[in-house]
Amino acid sequence: MRELIAGNWKMNMTRKEIDSFFEEFLRMVPYLPNEREVAIIPPFVYIPYVSEKLKGTTINYGAQNLFYEEKGAFTGEVSAEMLKDLGCTYVIIGHSERRKYFCETDETVNRKIKAALGKGLTPIVCVGETLEERESGKTFEIIEGQIRKGLDGVELSEPERLVIAYEPVWAIGTGKTATPQQAEEVHAFIRKLLKEKFGEISKDIRILYGGSVKPENAAGLMEMENINGALVGGASLDPVSFYRIIRYDSGG
Secondary structure, three states: OOEEEEEEOOOOOOHHHHHHHHHHHHHHHHHOOOOEEEEEEOOHHHHHHHHHHOOOOOOEEEEOOOEOOOOOOOOOOOEHHHHHHOOOOEEEEOOHHHHHHOOOOHHHHHHHHHHHHHOOOEEEEEEOOOHHHHHOOOHHHHHHHHHHHHOOOOOOOOHHHOEEEEOOHHHOOOOOOOOHHHHHHHHHHHHHHHHHHHHHHHHHOEEEEEOOOOHHHHHHHHOOOOOOEEEEOHHHHOHHHHHHHHOHHHOO
């Protein structure tokens, strides 16, 4: 299985900052390992700009969200077809920040997953528990609900068409990171749920870890059997840090 390291830029970067990022990062591209896939997920408005920067490389790109309707009077929203038209490969769906600040639910996540798959996009579906839920012993209950409701009615024939990202909410942007063992425990549980849902192809569905991934902790996380890559937030804004995470097994 080819690991995926995806950088989620969130609501960051201007064209000047993007220029500065790629001026340094593109010099490192020839040294990226072929056995590892890399993707950059910029804000909507900079997708075309980033796509131009990535021409001639093997790096993919995507979007941080979409709307589940195909078109219509939905001011401010972006459809799966629009993203596909821009050449996107991936789209993040159900990130905890979308759930927290924009009232997304497992039901809307489910509709978005279906919309993405229907247009040939690969959804990166985020799941994760809050600190309160973890401390009250509800981690697996929360994850199971998000997986089962989010994937309800979803059919999958090719494992590479779906990516799951486990992002414990208590570790996102806080500097705290789940230990490799904590992360692996949840990843193995997710793998079990995916097997119940999709059968044998589940073994080849990539499950990423996200939550304060840094060059210093990436190798320990990636050593775990069911961790197949990373969804990187803040560290992906710095070209050297992002490169070092991608090259986690060589010391950067």
